[in-house]
Amino acid sequence: MKKDIRLDTKGQIYVKGTGLSAFGCGSHVACVDACPTDALRFGEAEDLKQHLDGAEILHPEYNTQPRVYYKGLPNKYFIAGAVYDPEIDECLEGCTVSLTGENGYESVLQTDDFGDFWFERLAPGTYTLSVAKKGYLTRRINDIHADKDINVGDIELYKKA
Secondary structure, eight states: OOOOEEEOTTSOEEETTTTEEEOOBTTBOHHHHHOTTOOOOOSOTTTTGGGOTTOBOSOGGGOOOOSOOBSSOOOSEEEEEEEEETTTTEEOTTOEEEEEETTSOEEEEEOOTTSEEEEEEEOSEEEEEEEEOTTBOOEEEEEEEESSOEEEEEEEOOBOO
């Protein structure tokens, strides 16, 4: 499982979603030494250049000199929601959810055990969402404008007659 891991110039390391943080002393950070996956790196950017491939800066639009680099940062938008059957008031797992964008983006996924779905790291734009499940009428939502994170809420699917 990927975690958003951040290291600031004072040696403070944050692991998003875990509540974990640690301090370092000078050039030594204990959690870097203890990390079994080598996910944490500490040092000068020049010395860590080979590890910075694909790393991102949190807010490049600020035009500041970065001190913290991120990998796996969800810095684009998401579209999320949940699917349920209102007649039996139950979440619908295993629904096929398709997302298409005006930019040619296409992705398909399945709802989880709770009927939830998430399309992550989406570029800004307009999207169309389609939800289908065998035995149910297909539901389509047009003109979803992803200029911020969007939760489309609960989507009702009705059984075919």
